[in-house]
Amino acid sequence: MSPMPIGGSEKSRARAQAQRARILEAARECFSESGFHGASMARIGERAGMSAGLIYRYFASKAEIIRAIAEGQREVRMRTMAEVGSRLELLERVLDKLSEWRRAGLAPGAFDPALFLEVTAEAGRDPAIAALVGAQEEQACADMARIVEREALAAGVRLPPPALRRHALLLRCLVDGVILRCVRDPKLDFAQVRASLRSLVPPLEERPDQSGPV
Amino acid sequence: MSPMPIGGSEKSRARAQAQRARILEAARECFSESGFHGASMARIGERAGMSAGLIYRYFASKAEIIRAIAEGQREVRMRTMAEVGSRLELLERVLDKLSEWRRAGLAPGAFDPALFLEVTAEAGRDPAIAALVGAQEEQACADMARIVEREALAAGVRLPPPALRRHALLLRCLVDGVILRCVRDPKLDFAQVRASLRSLVPPLEERPDQSGPV
């Protein structure tokens, strides 16, 4: 079923991987510009420097490329979340990536908010993508909880689990919100966003739980 | 140029409006399920109970339907923002709309986050939609500033303009973030989001500006 030959020499497998990567990069660019349905296999092939037919040696269908792209976004998120010590640090990293995208446009391996939206929208259509997104969500959830925990630890604050979950959830909303904002508002002033987040993200404090059990 | 005849009797105009509404509702459903480009005119016609050709008596093209849909979302947003007295109240309203969508699915005139994403993505492709989104953004910006201002007034807090802008921007990020969250995480626990927002949205206070000029 898989179009990728299982066997083959070491070298041929390496080449196959390189081809897949080239296709994915080309697809990423095309999808970001034209959307999943607006980009044709011919254009993807053209940008990847190969015939459209050849793509089918490395991917079974266009849908599978889309899934691979969705999968690829996970890595970017993981790289972004790794080694982050506080909520603000995470947000600033996200802002950095976004303003980089705004300035430089597409770059291989970089985060692409337009694609992020495209994948999210497609998740409502393709169950396979929905599953991928779900898995990413779960991972992101855990990662953010870890970040909050680490920040609490560093601040010497003991945070009961419900409060921790609340902070993590708010953090995720903020991250997604900033991304969406960046796409919807081409004139968005990143400095102002930065200032807003810096001055308004609430510090972690030990305080009596004000909102009942969660 | 418009396919809708300007003249005509009272009754025929009324019928035409009804037909337009039926088409728009059908399109909204199809677009929400399949995306702008995944939904075919044939299916829209089918769901609207008419032949595909007839649609062109009421809309000049598919793109025009898409624009009308995008325009329609603006009204929903306006209704949501009207008469709101505080940031939390706005967020709760948004959460209400979202959980309603989660429970009941499509409903005519309701807010549809999937469509919201679709429109946002399309804005990157169709300049006409980009203009619409831009206009909505500007309006939303003003609305949210007003909400923050009103809340400050009610709380007896004097808020310098930069702080006001910061609060409004954060509010918009939160709103968008919650929407995106709702689409990406089908198991999202609204009660938990509500709790997070209630306990963590920072109160408006007069405090020395900590982050420099904005």
Place this chain on the structure above:
Amino acid sequence: MSPMPIGGSEKSRARAQAQRARILEAARECFSESGFHGASMARIGERAGMSAGLIYRYFASKAEIIRAIAEGQREVRMRTMAEVGSRLELLERVLDKLSEWRRAGLAPGAFDPALFLEVTAEAGRDPAIAALVGAQEEQACADMARIVEREALAAGVRLPPPALRRHALLLRCLVDGVILRCVRDPKLDFAQVRASLRSLVPPLEERPDQSGPV
């Protein structure tokens, strides 16, 4: 089968004729501008000041309108050929009509070379039109022979029948040639054509037949 009601009062029949005329005039304009296939019934109706559906009360189909138009051309030709005393006089009349068309464009009842071509082309497709054109041709043939005869009579020249036929045929070629020329060359200088015809159309002379039996 005929869409025209046979019965009806005197007045209603007169009205029907008027409607038919309006439709034909509108169709003539549309066909001249856009060709038979490029003009839609809707446009014809619009220009005739009635709904497209109503046209079908007066003509069974679009093809029948086309046939009526083709039929109409015959009258124009007949008017042009009537009371003409010589070949040059006929050619000058034709040139007059053409330059009028060039100057003023469409005019009800005037000769329209574009339509003439359209009809001629359609004759290759619709046998009914082919028959009409054939009939016109026969009539034109006879008319031109008559003109040549009259000119010979006036010049006191006795023309044997074969010579007469030859002159008539040449005359028809010249008439059609001038028409086609007028369509193909928008910059055609009518004065020059006039001069060419005047100085080069051979006089009718009694001379020994040079070309064998015809």
Place this chain on the structure above:
Amino acid sequence: MSPMPIGGSEKSRARAQAQRARILEAARECFSESGFHGASMARIGERAGMSAGLIYRYFASKAEIIRAIAEGQREVRMRTMAEVGSRLELLERVLDKLSEWRRAGLAPGAFDPALFLEVTAEAGRDPAIAALVGAQEEQACADMARIVEREALAAGVRLPPPALRRHALLLRCLVDGVILRCVRDPKLDFAQVRASLRSLVPPLEERPDQSGPV
């Protein structure tokens, strides 16, 4: 922009040219039978022995095929006019081509009067075709002047430029007239036309200019 890839191996280019030729020939036949707008891409494809979609690998649109066909007619005309020594010789050649068409119908590379009319009519609609026709006209004009000049030279007649222009113009009218005649009158007797032309086309003579300056 062109659908034809520029590069490619020698063989593939040759095949592409062959395909283009097959499509053009099929289109020529369909257009001649049904007119530009009456012939569908599906039928053209069918007659060319390929799917309609494949045509778009070789031509960007139906309009481009039409233009190529119009362009093709120019070559036929050029071949016809080359190496012709006198007006009568040209006319006889034209008659030969026409009677050939009458007898054998469509033949690849042959002149097709029906198509000639179709192109002329389309020139009134498509500016690109109008330009093509205009260019053809100019060339034909020059060619015919050359033919008249050559004939005068051979006859030892000195022809002042206005007279030359007049003869050339009359010649063009005759050529076009014969073509139109051939289309309009399916029973046209070519021998009679030939006789008419032979005995009636006026010889080139040095005579005082009878019709004033042109």
Place this chain on the structure above:
DNA sequence: TATGAATGAGGCTTCATTCAT
């Protein structure tokens, strides 16, 4: 491995024609 020719399905749109009112 790689090409690019080829297809068939489907998409958007137009239009002649019919019919209820």
Place this chain on the structure above:
DNA sequence: TATGAATGAAGCCTCATTCAT
């Protein structure tokens, strides 16, 4: 008589996908 809503067929064109080479 007159309208204009409605349809179904068709038209042009695109594209994912397959396959011979």
